[in-house]
Amino acid sequence: MSRSKIPDTDHFISNTDADTGGQHESGDEQAVPDNYELEHLRKFQPFLVREKCEELLREAFGGIKYDHDRCRSISENLRAKMLDLLKTLFDRYRFIVQIVTGGKAGQSVLTNFEAVWDTDFDDYFMITYKQQDLYAFVMIFAIY
Template sequence: MSDPKIHVETNNSDRHTNGKNRERPVCESNHKISRPNPFQLGPALKFQPHLIREKCEELVRDGFAERGYDHDVCRSISENVRGNILAMLKTMFDRYRFVVNIAVGGKTGQSVKIVSRALWDADVDNYITINYENRDLYTVATVFAIYFE
């Protein structure tokens, strides 16, 4: 493969530079940039929660197993678990954008209800919710997968 040719153009007549020489590199290359097909009408692989449920449950369980509830520790663990889930999903599903929400709380005898609403295309968008609890804390991880056309 040949290296791209780079040369510098000087534009003296540019009215926005107050008469100063303005140099801008111009790249002439035969390299093709690979981009997803913009005319693709649907995903190559639809987001299907049953394909990732077991792995997501494992990531959440490994992160919070045998932990007591401490606000600062749970925050860093949830950020780490969120990053691991996102990394896994991005390798599996092309052209999807993901929102991962992890709620962690201490068990003190209260009840908790977590709800969400969204406007999306029911044919290609989907979500998955993972619940985990031990004797000291509860965790609810929700992953929203939105197809990006």
């Protein structure tokens, strides 16, 4: 089997060429970063953000009693802050931030999840917060 030859692309006109009638002007072309990279530039590392996420969780729920409506609005704000933090550090990942809150009344809570993903690229971590009247846990999934 013979290898196919890469087609000659000199006859194609790019968007920047169309404005100048196909004439190239030296120094006017801007370098466009590749957006089709299959490998990550910076692998997601939970230890880099875990401490900051724990701090955000303690600040959000510290010293309050469980109230469904209040905890819901706090969780939505906390989720937005955590997503902003994660996206600034790891821009090519997609994140899922799940926050579960509940009132403590002497019971215990057990949580489990299953996922299918690429272990070379994807990862997760979980944070738990407990106080006398309330519990909260956050699961953060990073998917490349």
